[in-house]
Amino acid sequence: MPSYLFQASNPQGAVTNGKIEARSLVEAREALKGRGLFNIQFLQSYIYQATNPTGRPITSEVEAENLDEAEKILVTAGYTKIKFFDSENIGAIREMTIAGSSDGESARRRPTPRQLMGSMARRTLRHKVLWAIGRHLVYLGPLLLWNVVALLHQPLTRLDMFGFACTAIYIPWMILKIVPMVSYHQILDANIWQDWKRMRRYIALARRVRKIMKVGIPEYDLKIREASALASEGKLDEALALMEVVRRNLVKDEAIYLVRLATVYMHAKQYDKQHECMVAALEAGPKRSLEWVDYGTHLARRSRDLAGARSAMVNARQFRMAELVKNAGIKCDGMIALGEKDYARAYSELKTGVEGLSKTATTPIGEYLTTEAKAFLAIAAARLGRKDEAMDLWNEVGPLMIARDDRYIIDDYESAIASIKGLN
Secondary structure, eight states: OOEEEEEEEOTTSOEEEEEEEOSSHHHHHHHHHHTTOEEEEEOEEEEEEEEOTTSOEEEEEEEESSHHHHHHHHHHTTOEEEEEEOOTTHHHHTTSTTTBOSSOGGGBOOOOHHHHHHHHTSOSHHHHHHHHHHHHHHHHHHHHHHHHHHHHSOSOOHHHHHHHHHHHHHHHHHHHHHHHHHHHHHHHHHHHHTOHHHHHHHHHHHHHHHHHHSOOSOHHHHHHHHHHHHHHTTOHHHHHHHHHHIIIIIOOOHHHHHHHHHHHHHHTTOHHHHHHHHHHHHHHSOOSHHHHHHHHHHHHGGGSOHHHHHHHHHHHTTSOOOHHHHHHHHHHHHHHHHHTTOHHHHHHHHHHHHHHHHHHOOSHHHHHHHHHHHHHHHHHHHHTTOHHHHHHHHHHHHHHHHHHTOHHHHHHHHHHHHHHHHHO
């Protein structure tokens, strides 16, 4: 059962901090009210870099209701040059490969703020693999050097043979340590491209490695990916049965479960059901900048509810935003303007959003957000008569849109290009 940090006032009026276990935030709030507490605020952890009161730069985390409150806490404590960091997949980072086993909540260790900050600097597959190999070279390098020296000075001694044995043992162990990280990157990338055969191959690999190493990608995450594949293949009943297993046994946070279920319905192209899940997730979970931007973007897609999307963005901007969320919000503004046929504003917002996302969103999921923003930018450019720019952008992002069968984007782009040809 998940636990929630909170701050509240007790019946005597004193402020108290604590932790409560509950199946959801709603249940936690009701339980705290039953204890006679009021002014209940649930706290989140925020990663930051700052200069402490003694002038030393540090990386740490602070617990607060939102980013504004987190900044106030740090400023009051004498911290300066404060910079907050976030990740588009912060929850997965805290549950994923390096942290521990997916077999039980107690087995997973929470990474330190410095580890989380470090993870943001190695988000591409190439950087991740090179970083991991570099970490192992501290041990592998001397072993390899030992082996080279032994080969150059024949005959081999028992100590030389021992060195070869150590290298033969260490290299397979290193590979087993690296494979979960590579597998997760490939699973996410295959999911984005809806390359289900490749995704299932890496899921099977990840499970085999986890069985050997006893650590790896959480099982609920793998099952959710499999459910998305089944939904995309028209096997929605099987997908929902798999998600029910996830709900009962693996995911305890209702809001997270509903967001993932919405994704399954999206792959099944049942957009009304997806919308119902998104609304329920927003009601069940915390409502901060990230949640509002996510909901606003959902409403802006297919111009489902442009007024609602604008309202969501107003709510999002009541909070201080991390850079990634801010750039995703600018992208959402551009999508809204595109739906309203304000093409000049859409072009400006989307161009700014693309530039920001290119710098802050580099995981496969983040790269999809950037690619989608470029697709909408191509449509806006075409509507403004900028044919060459629109076609250059589409040549870059079109293959992914086609692979995902994002028909509403493809049809809008083709319509916009056709309108230019019609004018010419």
